[in-house]
Amino acid sequence: MQKHNLVLMVAGMALAGAAMAAEDKLMSQAQGLFKPIPQEPPELEGNPSSPAKVELGKMLYFEPRLSKSHTISCNSCHQVGLGGTDMLETSVGHGWQMGRRNSPTVLNAVFNTAQFWDGRAEDLAEQAGGPLVNPVEMAITHEHAVEMIKGIPGYQAVFEEAFPKAEDPITIGNIQDVIALFEATLITPNAPFDQYLQGDADALTEQQKTGLELFVNKGCAACHSGVNLGGDQYQPFGVVEQPGADFLPREDKGRFEVTQSASDEYVYKVPSLRNIALTPPYFHSGKAWDLKQAVAVMGSAQLGAELNDEEVNSITAFLHSLTGEQPKVAYPILPPSTAETPQPQLGIDQ
Amino acid sequence: MQKHNLVLMVAGMALAGAAMAAEDKLMSQAQGLFKPIPQEPPELEGNPSSPAKVELGKMLYFEPRLSKSHTISCNSCHQVGLGGTDMLETSVGHGWQMGRRNSPTVLNAVFNTAQFWDGRAEDLAEQAGGPLVNPVEMAITHEHAVEMIKGIPGYQAVFEEAFPKAEDPITIGNIQDVIALFEATLITPNAPFDQYLQGDADALTEQQKTGLELFVNKGCAACHSGVNLGGDQYQPFGVVEQPGADFLPREDKGRFEVTQSASDEYVYKVPSLRNIALTPPYFHSGKAWDLKQAVAVMGSAQLGAELNDEEVNSITAFLHSLTGEQPKVAYPILPPSTAETPQPQLGIDQ
Numbered sequence: 001m002q003k004h005n006l007v008l009m010v011a012g013m014a015l016a017g018a019a020m021a022a023e024d025k026l027m028s029q030a031q032g033l034f035k036p037i038p039q040e041p042p043e044l045e046g047n048p049s050s051p052a053k054v055e056l057g058k059m060l061y062f063e064p065r066l067s068k069s070h071t072i073s074c075n076s077c078h079q080v081g082l083g084g085t086d087m088l089e090t091s092v093g094h095g096w097q098m099g100r101r102n103s104p105t106v107l108n109a110v111f112n113t114a115q116f117w118d119g120r121a122e123d124l125a126e127q128a129g130g131p132l133v134n135p136v137e138m139a140i141t142h143e144h145a146v147e148m149i150k151g152i153p154g155y156q157a158v159f160e161e162a163f164p165k166a167e168d169p170i171t172i173g174n175i176q177d178v179i180a181l182f183e184a185t186l187i188t189p190n191a192p193f194d195q196y197l198q199g200d201a202d203a204l205t206e207q208q209k210t211g212l213e214l215f216v217n218k219g220c221a222a223c224h225s226g227v228n229l230g231g232d233q234y235q236p237f238g239v240v241e242q243p244g245a246d247f248l249p250r251e252d253k254g255r256f257e258v259t260q261s262a263s264d265e266y267v268y269k270v271p272s273l274r275n276i277a278l279t280p281p282y283f284h285s286g287k288a289w290d291l292k293q294a295v296a297v298m299g300s301a302q303l304g305a306e307l308n309d310e311e312v313n314s315i316t317a318f319l320h321s322l323t324g325e326q327p328k329v330a331y332p333i334l335p336p337s338t339a340e341t342p343q344p345q346l347g348i349d350q
Numbered sequence: 351m352q353k354h355n356l357v358l359m360v361a362g363m364a365l366a367g368a369a370m371a372a373e374d375k376l377m378s379q380a381q382g383l384f385k386p387i388p389q390e391p392p393e394l395e396g397n398p399s400s401p402a403k404v405e406l407g408k409m410l411y412f413e414p415r416l417s418k419s420h421t422i423s424c425n426s427c428h429q430v431g432l433g434g435t436d437m438l439e440t441s442v443g444h445g446w447q448m449g450r451r452n453s454p455t456v457l458n459a460v461f462n463t464a465q466f467w468d469g470r471a472e473d474l475a476e477q478a479g480g481p482l483v484n485p486v487e488m489a490i491t492h493e494h495a496v497e498m499i500k501g502i503p504g505y506q507a508v509f510e511e512a513f514p515k516a517e518d519p520i521t522i523g524n525i526q527d528v529i530a531l532f533e534a535t536l537i538t539p540n541a542p543f544d545q546y547l548q549g550d551a552d553a554l555t556e557q558q559k560t561g562l563e564l565f566v567n568k569g570c571a572a573c574h575s576g577v578n579l580g581g582d583q584y585q586p587f588g589v590v591e592q593p594g595a596d597f598l599p600r601e602d603k604g605r606f607e608v609t610q611s612a613s614d615e616y617v618y619k620v621p622s623l624r625n626i627a628l629t630p631p632y633f634h635s636g637k638a639w640d641l642k643q644a645v646a647v648m649g650s651a652q653l654g655a656e657l658n659d660e661e662v663n664s665i666t667a668f669l670h671s672l673t674g675e676q677p678k679v680a681y682p683i684l685p686p687s688t689a690e691t692p693q694p695q696l697g698i699d700q
Contacts, residue, residue: 062431071442076421081412081684088694092421096446098696278686290689329681334431336628339640344438346448 023201026213033216035227036194037274037324041184042110047125049181052162057182059158059332060175065148067138068094070344074131074179078106080329083278084186089286094139095348100252102286107327108274110184112231117284118255119234119269124180129172142172144342149175151342154335188275188324196321204321211318214311219303228272229322236267237284240304243297247287254284277320292316373551376563383566385577386544387624387674391534392460397475399531402512407532409508409682410525416495417488418444420694424481424529428456430679433628434536439636444489445698450602452636457677458624460534462581467634468605469584469619474530479522492522494692499525501692504685538625538674546671554671561668564661569653578622579672586617587634590654593647597637604634627670642666 043049060066061074077091077099078084084105086092091099101117109115115127131137132145140148149155150170162178163169193212195203204212215221224230234255237248248266255264268284281287282294295315299307307315393399410416411424427441427449428434434455436442441449451467459465465477481487482495490498499505500520512528513519543562545553554562565571574580584605587598598616605614618634631637632644645665649657657665 064429064432065437069442070438071426071436079414081681082414083686086421087415087687088420088696092419092696096696280687280689289687289691289693293689326683331431331679331681333676336433337437337630337639339630339643341639343639346438346442346446 023209026209026216027196027199027201029216030212031197033221033225034193034197034229036197037108037111037187037189037191037227039189041187044110044123044125044180044184047177047180049184050162052158053178053181054185055332056158056162057178057180058329059155059334060149060179061182062332063334065152065337065341065344066132066140066145068140068144068345072138074106074128077103077131077137080106080186080327083107083275083326084109085279087280089281091137093137094135097136097348099136101284102281104271105275105279106183107186107188108228108272109231110187111226111228112269112272114269117268117271118258120258124183125173125176128176128179128183145175146170146172148342151340152335152337158335186327186329188326191274191324192321193318194324205317207314207317208321209318211314211316212321214307214315215318218299218305218307218311218315220298220315223270223302224273228274230270231272233270234264234267235270235302236265237301238266239302241301242266243301247283247285247297247301249285252284273319273322275323275326277323278326291319295319373559376559376566377546377549377551379566380562381547383571383575384543384547384579386547387458387461387537387539387541387577389539391537394460394473394475394530394534397527397530399534400512402508403528403531404535405682406508406512407528407530408679409505409684410499410529411532412682413499413684415498415502415687415691415694416482416490418490418494418695422488424456424478427453427481427487430456430536430677433457433625433676434459435629437630439631441487443487444485447486447698449484449486451634452631454621455625455629456533457536457538458578458622459581460537461576461578462619462622464619467618467621468608470608474533475526478526478529478533495525496520496522498692501690502685502687508685536677536679538676541624541674542671543668544674555667557664557667558671559668561664561666562671564657564665565668568649568655568657568661568665570648570665573620573652574623578624580620581622583620584614584617585620585652586615587651588616589652591651592616593651597633597635597647597651599635602634623669623672625673625676627673628676641669645669 064070064073066073072093077086079086084107086103088103090101091103093099104117110124115121115124116130121127121130129142132140133142155170159169159174163174166174192203192208223233223235226232237243237254242248253265255267256262258264277291280291281289282291288294288297292312295312296307299305414420414423414426416423422443427436429436434457436453438453440451441453443449454467460474465471465474466480471477471480479492482490483492505520509519509524513524516524542553542558573583573585576582587593587604592598603615605617606612608614627641630641631639632641638644638647642662645662646657649655
């Protein structure tokens with residue numbers, strides 16, 4: 001072998017080695033920052049699960065008679081076949097009224113440390129009680145929810161099976177608990193990124209790896225980390241520079257409404273990026289329909305970084321690797337209303 | 351054996367024999383008038399089925415982006431878990447506008463000889479095109495339906511699989527055809543009455559058999575016969591005596607609107623009674639929430655018969671035997687919107 005060729009070969013091996021070392025480093029960095037979605041739903045503290053409870057929770061999740069009009073169920077705004085959302089800027093509720101903020105996905109919501117954009121509910125069970133009583137959403141009272149379910153005779157036996165020891169199992173607490181237990185099953189494991197985190201370097205494309213590297217090095221991962229790449233921090237929308245009122249309407253002050261603390265003005269829960277490619281439009285305002293645009297706005301508003309087109313494309317490609325296996329849900333059969341069941345109220349002022 | 355006892359025994363056997371003969375006679379009468387729901391969906395003329403088409407049809411059936419607001423799908427008014435209905439007097443459509451007539455069940459609709467309360471659509475595929483363009487329902491145009499589905503990139507491959515020979519498979523005709531093919535799978539076999547028709551005399555209770563006998567002898571079966579106990583005739587609401595305007599609002603003249611024939615005033619398609627216990631409220635006006643009340647009104651309006659409470663109860667018990675196995679539907683995962691997908695229009699005048 002000529003000396004010249006030998007030098008080239010050694011140099012080539014060194015380069016390949018360096019590339020592999022860089023690949024390994026990226027993977028270990030990622031494994032330190034993020035965690036895969038588990039295969040099985042997590043347990044909920046103080047809310048033990050059972051197949052009967054999950055089945056009942058699914059029935060109530062699809063139950064439109066939990067709304068004043070009998071037309072709106074949990075699944076109306078958090079559709080299990082639409083990435084757990086309704087793909088609207090903000091949802092349509094009772095009397096065609098519009099919600100204030102974009103409906104967050106129910107998928108993997110169990111891994112968030114609090115619920116709603118402003119974190120005002122501690123967990124899924126508490127969250128489930130909110131839209132029921134919101135006058136622009138389902139527009140009933142918790143008392144009416146109980147009256148309604150008691151007014152549908154077929155539910156009695158299902159509640160007794162779910163709560164065999166309870167004397168009077170149909171309570172608002174049990175309704176919220178079983179909805180939460182069903183929602184906890186709506187997890188999406190085995191995304192390409194999860195396979196990557198579990199050691200399969202080929203699960204991401206080269207562009208996705210470049211995107212992941214940018215995601216880490218530009219600072220996105222400072223907020224979007226953990227199992228949900230988000231969902232566990234509060235941050236101002238506009239850490240560096242407030243975006244325009246088109247994306248951040250000034251009348252909605254976010255978590256300030258919960259804490260009344262000036263430092264919480266325009267602060268929101270950092271959303272999960274899991275299945276983000278399935279859940280346009282983006283931001284709490286739902287004003288960005290284009291994922292690339294959302295990435296670019298995040299760069300400037302949160303990081304003070306003007307990302308170029310190639311960077312935006314790579315990060316967006318990485319975000320597509322967060323799409324996991326969507327939940328398999330058998331549509332539940334709901335018991336019929338009877339002559340004694342409370343009837344729907346379609347009017348807005350009824 | 352004493353002569354006295356022998357007489358009693360013979361008399362007893364004769365009575366039992368007469369009862370059995372009456373039972374047999376009722377069953378053969380029923381077998382002549384009605385047919386069981388088949389185990390498998392029927393074929394649709396000129397619309398051959400395939401698993402890929404049925405799966406696509408299911409996606410489109412659950413697709414809210416086929417409505418102007420992106421909030422209303424076929425399943426909104428014909429929920430597969432609510433007996434194929436929405437359990438409202440009349441449905442809520444675009445902009446919270448109310449429909450004119452009660453949403454008929456989609457379950458077993460394939461066995462009706464025409465669709466809609468006035469029979470204005472010949473079959474399920476033609477029916478599927480109607481609510482899309484009704485301004486108080488989904489409120490789009492057929493052109494927009496095609497534009498919409500073409501604007502969701504994930505649908506292209508699914509249509510190509512369903513229509514492998516078509517050059518441009520996303521057409522309004524194909525959309526309507528596959529929805530019809532999915533709907534044709536929504537049949538509910540094995541109701542107690544079907545088991546009875548297949549020879550199992552014990553499938554009905556004594557009260558249900560009394561109800562069946564009344565149903566035949568009082569004349570109900572003159573209109574409610576065949577596989578669907580209805581769905582294959584047109585009759586005036588008020589054959590003998592028009593019911594009050596609470597049940598029959600005078601401004602809706604029924605099939606007259608289709609034919610402009612005076613004899614079709616207040617004429618409607620006889621509804622199927624399959625799964626009737628699951629689908630309150632009743633009548634085209636949706637004004638009767640109580641099945642017993644509906645039976646009594648039918649007696650006086652259609653037959654000129656004042657049914658007593660016991661008769662109403664027996665007929666109602668028989669109607670409960672028409673509840674079949676409800677369809678098992680796995681909720682479809684729908685492809686996401688993108689930056690190029692047409693956006694929802696929530697306004698009524700947009």
